[in-house]
Amino acid sequence: MxxxxxxxxxxxxxxxxxxxxxxxxxxxxxxxxxxxxxSVTKPGVVRGPHEHKEQADFFVFLGPGKFRLYLWDxxxxxxxxxxxxxxxxxxxxxxxxxxxxxxxxxxxCISDVSGYCINLPDKLYKGKxxxxxxxxxxxENDPESPYKIG
Numbered sequence: 001m002x003x004x005x006x007x008x009x010x011x012x013x014x015x016x017x018x019x020x021x022x023x024x025x026x027x028x029x030x031x032x033x034x035x036x037x038x039s040v041t042k043p044g045v046v047r048g049p050h051e052h053k054e055q056a057d058f059f060v061f062l063g064p065g066k067f068r069l070y071l072w073d074x075x076x077x078x079x080x081x082x083x084x085x086x087x088x089x090x091x092x093x094x095x096x097x098x099x100x101x102x103x104x105x106x107x108x109c110i111s112d113v114s115g116y117c118i119n120l121p122d123k124l125y126k127g128k129x130x131x132x133x134x135x136x137x138x139x140e141n142d143p144e145s146p147y148k149i150g
Contacts, residue, residue: 002073002103003080007087010062010094023060023096024120031098033058033120040116041065041109048106049147051137055123057099059107063091065115067107070149075102090115104139104147 001007006029012019024033041047043065051074061067071085089095090111099105109115126132139145 001080002071002083002085003078004098004100005071005085005103006098008096008098010060010096012062012094021062021094023062023118024058029098031056031058032122034122034124036118036120038116038118040114041067041107042114043109043112046106046108046140046149049104049139049145049149050106051104051139052101052123052135053137054101055121055135056101057105058096058120058122059099060096060118060120061089062094062116062118064111065109065113066090066092066111067115067117068110068149069097069107070105070147071099072104072147073102074104078102104137106140106147106149108149 010021010023012021067090069087069089073080073083075081123135126134139147
């Protein structure tokens with residue numbers, strides 16, 4: 001596993017009303033989200049790969065839909081530098097995954113239905129008041145990128 005990545009299996013506690021799943025608890029993971037958002041990704045669509053220099057992402061894949069998350073360690077001082085990891089998560093395998101800064105990451109919806117992803121990053125998008133530069137290296141815009149999502 002890539003150094004610093006935290007994977008939390010999520011349990012859907014079901015009853016006659018439906019289900020409930022805890023996605024984040026400060027007594028389990030030392031992490032401080034600053035915002036949250038949800039995205040819907042259509043079948044076969046790829047988001048990324050990109051990288052943050054300062055920001056960590058805390059992705060939540062609960063369903064509907066299924067994703068393949070690709071991670072590459074791009075931190076030269078990391079013991080897992082240049083290691084790649086692929087994780088499948090979603091409806092059948094609900095997970096929360098903490099992706100630290102310096103990891104190139106992206107995901108693809110691999111189900112025949114759209115998938116929902118929740119993210120709780122530890123930095124505000126474009127900073128306070130949306131007045132700062134975005135902390136992203138967009139590898140998907142580089143035709144020479146070594147990071148490919150199949």
